[in-house]
Amino acid sequence: MNNKVLIFSYLPRHLKKMVPVIHSLSQDRSIELTVLVMSREEQEIALQEGFSCTLLQQYTSKTPRWNFDLGWGLEPLIKALDDVQPDLFIALEVNYILRNAIRYCKQNNIRNLILQHGTPNEFSLHAFTPFEGECFAAWGEYTKDFLLKHGGITGSQIVLTGGVPFDKTISLSPDKKEVARSLGVPVNKKWIVFTTQSSGAHGRPTPSEIEMSILEVVELSSHYSDVHFIFQVHPSQPIEEVSDIVSKSNNANYCTVARYKDTEGLMKLSDGVITFFSTTALDAVIMQKPLMLINLHDDHEFLPFASMRAAYGVSSREEIAFALDNMIHQPNALIDGARRAAEYVNYMNGDGKAIERVMQLIHNILQNNYNTKEKDYEH
Template identity: 45%
Template sequence: MKKILFFTYLPRHLKKVLPLINLLKRKTSLEYLLIIMTQEEKQLAEKYELNYCMLDEFTTVKRKYNYDLAWGIEPLINSIDILKPDLFIAIEVNYILRNAIRYCKQKSIPNLIIQHGTPNLKSLHAFAPFEGETFAAWGQFTKDFLIQNGVKESKIIVTGGMNFDRTLSIQRSKHELSKVLNIDPNKQWVLFTTQGVGAGNRPSLDEIRQGVKSATLRAMKCNNLQLIFQVHPDQSINDIKQFTDEIIDHKALIIKYEDTEELISVSDAMITFFSTTAIDAIILGKPLLLINLVDKLDYFPFIKMGAAYGAYKVEEINEFFEKINMNNENLKCMTQRAAEYVNYKNDGKALDRIKGIIYNKLGVSDFE
């Protein structure tokens, strides 16, 4: 029996690799091994009835805190030695994972990295140099970026994103969700997916404040519009409320709804800085505004392709609300092209293509 070792160190990583684990655990000729790092992942693993090991089981050294990456290097290497997998899979090549991949290379253990986030120069360290064997990329946009930054083309296989397979299949209705959120389904819903201060101070705290306040003020002027802030997993609701609460009777809804993609699917338009949720919006054909009040460095190709609106000044955030109802056929056409550029084919079969890579590496077939 061939053994596949999965490792994740964040809840959102585990969520994204979950469809693959569920698919592979039905294969009788394969055994999956899941190692996780945080207590939040443990809760998810138990919720979805996954067999797992905590990283702590592979060392006698006690971690200093829940998300102790420096501590994690030794037990992760130990786990590879002890479990002796036939294939190592991770959903990002960053932090301790680069050491694990290098170790797999030394031990001649096949490995596969599955794309988790959107590549950009501010987070280049999470993608390159790429020492792994194979990188499963969402689309041509990622492949072009990786090649431009020194990754060998032969290491990249364009598969589409498993997470976008689900986005394409969501069937939740606006009326259903309106009952859950207690808001009017007859209004236009503009969804703002937030982000905290990230690498390179992007977005900056001031940019977040300006973006949130400007959208909130503009939405107040539209009686037929509901502004919804979906707060990033790494932020708290109070991180956003501190800005919206400066505005009296703003009426914006600030939530941490469990399923961001569901929210996007029923919303009429979306705003973000450079969250990966922008790709979901493009795939679903939603009018999209990308806010960048710092410089002209765009993280996505969408604005240049004419598939999304850009706000480089606060005034342009206000203008977006006037464009939501415009029947822009050129925008729709370019949105479809952009969707295919960032997510291969958009046929809902990325999971099958990644499964094919795994079967090929392990020398197994669908008929076993």
């Protein structure tokens, strides 16, 4: 008899991170897989990726009041759990309705696994703790150290697997000519990619530092005739917001504002990455790219990379010019720190086997072989 696994996602960017796990489970003859999604956008992703999914709407006669109506979603999600009766429930975080879904799983003896979806910081703890699930598959020691420090989870609940999304990061080999043609950017120049962020939890980054940082980079862009600057706009941020800021400068022709379909592929082709505290910073250190982290609001360090000498930490507008010049003219200055940082954030960094470790963890849980005393997964 096959084991039933139910995967739930409510955001397109979350589902994209689940794709390798979904494909691996789909190919496992011992698994009966149900993929449950909340939005039509996720349904389109499933179609493009070649796997079937079910819309949450099918488990209720009620209509959501607005797009991303999470208050509406809890009742049909619990109905889906009752209907499917999975042996294992998998999701990407414990935030919003998922916290209640995990409680329901515990009450009904449904095994559950949470896969890491992003980089925790003090302003995003609500997406990670308090942790009420059975097991948390963490990308690396940094995540484990952070969550243990801030409470709500015990070491026995954390299993280090490495980040499944980083398996792709490590193996990427995009065609620069094809990407340049798609974006309409010069192929014969260096590319600096600025992965933007909208103002999120606790108003960080602030609207003023978003505008100030972007505008300063655009102003400096004219100093580098052999460099083109690409602003890769975050999925939750209106692309017009960034375009309007860039257009305030006379140097806008040195820059391109885009939402390219493959952020990691774009970064792989770049000669440096700029961001605030996006998860793309982890990709940057794993790819060994020169990295600038901007925080103009205070001296808070969202990520440990500047203190590890893996990135240039910028806390004032004036420091952007210095960091940018070093990124372009001394690209290997922080390479040793980047290597150490990559190992810290991504368990067994470089082996490309995170998906294998996650799959083994899933089977261990299903077979009741999951040892909560293990520090990490060894295969």
